[in-house]
Amino acid sequence: MGRWFHDSIVETGRLPLFCFFCGFVVGFLFIRFSVRMIRAQVRWWPGNVTPGGTHIHHVVFGVVFMLVGGVIGLALPDNLIGWRAGVAALFGIGAALVLDEFALILHLDDVYWAKAGRTSIDAVFAAIAVTGLILLRVTPIGVSDVSDARALYPGLGGWLIGAGYTLVNLALVVITLLKGKIWTGLVGIFIPLLTIIGAIRLSRPDAPWARWRYGKRPRKLRRARRREERIRKPLIRAKIAVQEFVSGKPDADPPEPGSAAEPAVEPAADATQSPDAEPNRPREH
Known part of the structure; x- marks a missing residue:
């Protein structure tokens, strides 16, 4: 060792x-x-x-x-x-x-x-x-692609091959991120095969790609939503479980204004009521 x-x-x-x-x-x-x-x-x-x-x-x-x-x-x-x-x-x-x-x-x-x-x-x-x-x-995309290509193909041709390979991979990373697959896109910067898979497969239903491309394709949008329910949500729940195991559970969200959990505010006293008058009492049921 x-x-x-x-x-x-x-x-x-x-x-x-x-x-x-x-x-x-x-x-x-x-x-x-x-x-x-x-x-x-x-x-x-x-x-x-x-x-x-x-x-x-x-x-x-x-x-x-x-x-x-x-x-x-x-x-x-x-x-x-x-x-x-x-x-x-x-x-x-x-x-x-x-x-x-x-x-x-x-x-x-x-x-x-x-x-x-x-x-x-x-x-x-x-x-x-x-x-x-x-x-x-x-190594991430673009660090050694051009130099490696020029080592195999000396001259301008090698430079163009390396630059083209880098640009294609970066485009796949952008498409993967636009499809809402953040982790696939980030790790794909180092492992390009992941971005190829991420760019080919369906977008997440709430991602920018789905809003731009699936508006007139309801069938694809339905497939994306089914896939989200079947695959993505269990993975997200597992990720949250790991996060909470390491870092602790977050506090519960505060109640929304006007919700039942919020105590009701008592109405202000009537300005026309005499200070010596007996205050209004709640009705008995």
């Missing part, structure tokens, strides 16, 4: 990326454990950081860690491998703290324990998937 790690990670110059990945995963798991302990009001666990009554979100600490790790990492010479790996881990911890509150940045509101806060978990899972693929030396 040690030999494989040295040959595959250290010798290939991916030790800082590996440390970033480990720091990111450990930082995310720790902060989620911490906030769940705080939410459960465990007495022996340190609570929120509130100097002067101001609650400091952990995204602030994440930004600081990213700045410190990023600047030091840029300043260090290449031969200090251990130091560069250490600051890469610090940068990964900071990135985890920031993405764990991605929903707060997106909505500009504290939705951490709301259903909208699941966006943060999606962002974290996406970052872990992308970093893991890069760590496994799976």
Whole structure:
């Protein structure tokens, strides 16, 4: 195992990326454990950081860690491998703290324990998937396509083949995303076969592609809705179950204004009623 790690990670110059990945995963798991302990009001666990009554979100600490790790990492010479790996881990911890509150940045509101806060978990899972693929030396579309094609076909022809291959794959990624298949599109940037499948198959019924293309094709829209009920919704429920296992369940949505759960507001007293008069009493039934 040690030999494989040295040959595959250290010798290939991916030790800082590996440390970033480990720091990111450990930082995310720790902060989620911490906030769940705080939410459960465990007495022996340190609570929120509130100097002067101001609650400091952990995204602030994440930004600081990213700045410190990023600047030091840029300043260090290449031969200090251990130091560069250490600051890469610090940068990964900071990135985890920031993405764990991605929903707060997106909505500009504290939705951490709301259903909208699941966006943060999606962002974290996406970052872990992308970093893991890069760590496994799976390169995204366009990084080496042109150079590989020119190595096989020297001259302008190789350049055109590589550029055309990249453009076709990027078009398939865009079509897949427009069909509402976000994860397929993101992972397909690294594994083009997925975008071919995603672009060929039916769109999700609420996606932009379905609104543009299925308006005059009710049969396709019905098939897309059946497929959504049969395949997509069970997968989404499974994904939500995994998210809640890792990050905790969100709070229940507040009652809508005017709903039965909202207490009725008593009518204001009649301005014409004398202050000494007996107030109106509810009728007895």
